[in-house]
Amino acid sequence: MKSPKNDLIGKTFEALFTLEDIRELIRQSLPGGLSAEEEISFKQKTSRLRDIVESLEAGGAGNNQALPSVVDGIGLRFREEGYINIQPIQAAGRLTPEARKALISYGDGYSTCDTCRKPFRLDKISRPPIADFHDELAEFVNMDVARVVPGARRAFQAVTSSLVEKGDSVIVSALAHYTEFLSVEAAGGLIREVSLDENNLVTADAVAEKIEAVTRETDRTPKLVFIDHFDYQFANEHDVEGIAKVAHQYDIPLLYNGAYTVGIKPVDGKKIGADFVVGSGHKSMASAAPSGVLATTDEYADLIFRTTQMTGDVTGKKFGIKEVEMMGCTLMGGTLLSMMASFPHVKKRTKNWDEEVKKSNYFLKEFLKIEGNEIVSEYPRKHTLTKVDTSGTFDKVAKNNKRRGYFLSDEMSKRGIVGMFSGATRQWKLNTYGLSWEKIHFLSDAFKEVAEKYELNVN
């Protein structure tokens, strides 16, 4: 793929990479400064850097050079620089510049641990301010306690591993994410799905019925209810508050899966009635992967974040306050720092959620002007992730195109838009999260242009 911004992009990355080479030279040198030999190498590199920067100032020199590789065999990734990216799961995970700076400075593995002191646990470290960040995270989702975890899935695992015994049932929605299945399977539990209503929604009534049915069938109350506030398939909004009430009527705790909410829209765990709030750093908190958050109430904190009780039979050793389900410390280094650096921006952006939804609906209104296009998700949208159906439009074009379904992603990428599932022309997903109004207009126009090119009716 080639972007019209290739020159700028290429020079920007070249400069960044050259600076990393310079940085390496500094790292290799003695504390007193560069040696004469290192000085020579330094001069060569800074002089090269100056050339690159001059060329960048001149707009990349317009000479359309090949983009630099990261290393041999690993090409440059520049989707966010060169294109409008509507990939369904990448949108709200893309890093802020602050997170990228944190990754640069704190990339080394154990960078978080420079000032780790007793009691030697990640969430107690005060420089960088990791302890404060944990408090703020809990507050952010209005729960009592929070921990960072290597992905939302590891939060699910910690909860199921604590609550679910072999043979116990766990209630999930018929739209459950596969990681919910796996976390129940790993604990030896059984998945019981709640059916959807005619609008592809999970209702509180349906959850109640399922709890009753499972209890009758197994003679035991299910141990946990998982609910995705917005599911990953349609990003429809499900009645989390109603479902929490129902779960609690049966004394079952509720895990609120906020992989598609925490970090992009306000989430109030207490108001929802959630016992666990799970979020994904790399999906919705502008953070490096793998990252996520597990928050809970004081009621459940002692169980989920229980500390080790194991004692060595020979040494009598006990490992203090390390938490079993967390496997001790969880997110070291740049991954955590990227979460922390993005956090002020993330907190702020959740307040703009209505505007994000508005842009999503604006785009879809334009998209529907292509006669035959359909929205599979609930509409008007309450989210920026949407499943659309173009069976009546682009899929028909695909049937007579020598590139088949790929014609659409080809056409879009020629127009600077990526992130559609290549080859898909029937039902597919896109996400407009974080796109400016200018990009929303550009995106709308691009679809209509392609439709017109292939003689579809555009109203």
Add this chain to the structure above:
Amino acid sequence: MKSPKNDLIGKTFEALFTLEDIRELIRQSLPGGLSAEEEISFKQKTSRLRDIVESLEAGGAGNNQALPSVVDGIGLRFREEGYINIQPIQAAGRLTPEARKALISYGDGYSTCDTCRKPFRLDKISRPPIADFHDELAEFVNMDVARVVPGARRAFQAVTSSLVEKGDSVIVSALAHYTEFLSVEAAGGLIREVSLDENNLVTADAVAEKIEAVTRETDRTPKLVFIDHFDYQFANEHDVEGIAKVAHQYDIPLLYNGAYTVGIKPVDGKKIGADFVVGSGHKSMASAAPSGVLATTDEYADLIFRTTQMTGDVTGKKFGIKEVEMMGCTLMGGTLLSMMASFPHVKKRTKNWDEEVKKSNYFLKEFLKIEGNEIVSEYPRKHTLTKVDTSGTFDKVAKNNKRRGYFLSDEMSKRGIVGMFSGATRQWKLNTYGLSWEKIHFLSDAFKEVAEKYELNVN
């Protein structure tokens, strides 16, 4: 702390951060290029960048400015640039320039997933070459199959969760890392420690005795033996081959914990007789955290990497070939790419292990010239991580110093050396891994200088 290289360091980071701001501008712009308004902002930033680069060329201008912050509240981390870092667990995790470039380009959360196709699993992705990397990883430790995991601890957890039932015993060394304890505790197992011999070593005989004792006591054979090739306390080398033989005599699988070997010295899992080889990316593979590797044999692969068998009771849904203990995909984004980008260098550096050990021993020989200094680890060293005892030297000085034990880390950091546990003057650990001979000499001299300053005898 101030480093004499502060000017260079400050300007290098300022340039990197300014480039991230420029990059952000490119990200925000439309695919066609910068708008007139963006162009103005671009010019301002590139002009600022040019100034920084010119100042860098001039050696940082010598004006000793304050170092830039990452963001408000998160200070710059520059220990590797400004100092010689002898922190025990950070040495072999520090990133290569290649890894840092990979983090820059692939930092966005789901950057690995751009070309994810059926069967939708991380280790099957071919661009970037993640699938090949998995094959190379298995080959690197001479095992049959490998997966990346978010830290060695998550590898332990996958193995105990697969093999250990409630009440089963697991044999570990009396020097076991706390994450081994936690992984057994999470699975509901019991820890049984093997005593050390008089040299702080775990012998094959001691393991055999412990297996016998536990079997007598519990009427069941232990389910797993963990052995750290080099333990985290002394980094003494334990007889992994002999212990593997013993474990196999009792039909117990062996988990080889290579957190302090995989990535720095050659590891041949088959020759050792390991059933599982675990490595840590951020500890020993020059990779971002959390990262690690779990490798196993064909015999155990089907169990440890078993795919989901769960079926939705309503939808009949099954989630293909997602692996239960991996929770599906494991290491997305820059974390994995940092491992991959460092890997060619990591493979190469394991061949220089003897030289690394030589430098470690050279330093310690000099260190022992301070009369009263002692080595607690086995000596001569077979590793670069060492526990030393300065009770007879620096600790005596500390008793009469108003900064108490902190005087030593103060004195060392004034000389450009960091990573000692602040305040520790009795037994403490250091790691010389990756230091050039120049740095080794510098380090040796610094300790002797401080000793002389405080009138200790130096031979």
